[in-house]
Amino acid sequence: MTKTPRFWRENKNRYNLIGVKCGSCNAVYFPSRIICPDCGRKSMGKMDKFKFSGRGTVYSNTVVHEAHEQYEMQKPYAIALIELEEGARVLGQIVDCEPYEVQIGMKVKSTFRKLGQDGKSGTIYYGYKFVRERE
């Protein structure tokens, strides 16, 4: 089953880590929301696009050994919740390191990668993953 339209409409945000900033309270959100959960109606029309730097720290992590079919070839792989330096958290894979190297507090930065594709000859999806930021 192709999921192209559902994926395509979020391409810009997934390619560039674009979320929103509430013009009323300055809170940042990823992914985008139409309304700020804290400000409600006051935030209507004031949720401006906001590009995250992609830098952050690991808030929690896991290593996936039983994967969904399209990620079978990648297992075991690291998944983490990353706290971005601007404040929002985002879920993503951590690549280019041993999955068990990942730890809470580790510094990471986003990178542009292939996420998956529809079957053998379907559309390829791209978006963010994270790599370890070496100090």
Added chain:
Amino acid sequence: MKKVAIIGVGITPFGELWDDSFREIGIKAGFEALHDANISSDDIDAIYVGNMSAGRFIDQEHIGALIADYAGLAHNNIPSTRVEAGGASGALAVRQAYFSIASGMNEIVVVGGAEKMTDIGDVEVNDIQSSAADQEWETVFGATYPSLFALMARRHMHEYGTTREQLSSVAAKNHRHGSLNPKAQFRREIKPEAISRSPVVSDPLRMLDCAPISDGAAAVIMCDMGIAKKYSEHPVEVIASAQASDTLALNQRKSITEMLATKIAGKKAMEMAGIGPADIDLAEVHDNFTISEIMAVEDLGFFPKGEGAKATLDGKTTIGGDIPINTSGGLKARGDPIGATGVAQIVEIVEQLRGKADKRQIKDAKIGLAHSVGGTGSSAIVHILGVGQ
């Protein structure tokens, strides 16, 4: 608002029921409950069915009408409504029935919960389970349903020092309880060491931290308390029903070591019942993973935050302990046919409050709590049942 009673319960064995179809298990549980309540199909005003994903598990939608039809109720043209809230679908069906009776619209209502998960392969099942999480911002990046709970477990370990041994004690206890439940999917004790050694699903969670894939159905008959005595000598009263929501995706929550929806639904339910956690004699909580039970017993107020895991290892939540949790075996050992689970929890509490739980019986149980979760904590529903109020 009218008081609401439960006058009948029914449940199929949970497990891999390859010989039975979805419609068969749904009807079996329903008829057992009708028989238990000693009512006929003519007495029923409405049906609510909890079901998460028949459309994907068996390619069948329109479950409300299907169940009414195969229960032989199509000729009575009884309204039948299917309800969905991920893993809390069954509990939400109970809550809808509660509303319809409390409001005075209906007098006698059948609540069913059913899921048929083994008609398709495991890989597809995992995919469907994860659809209760955020498909656009979680699973698309390779997150599986267990991996989201693994993130919670890892953080809980980080913040509170929760250990592997403590996680295993949850599953070991629930298997021990399940061994006493003839309807349970797993009726065999498992040593904690075997749980700690089982294959990794998503680190730190292992296979025996996870509830199984199950087929099964459960049903309860609910009615206006004013007429309950006509059908049952000892009706069980629903003394509270509460529900709360939270964000769909885990990354949007301030804390991932608690389920805020559980805390709020639990608090609301206890306020409605006019009781506190110490007044509750037993609880069925949503242990789809071992970490989920640890968070639930903390969030419901049975133990302070960070002490649920130690309390479990110390035996405080076992049958005979301070607050027995999941006497049925829970989702882990009784089984977790998603839509049936919330209703099955009510069945267990009713049997306990009736004093009919056999080897699992909690002595003098008067008040029991049932707690269901949808997704990673995006929906939580709490019911409190009582006798002799």
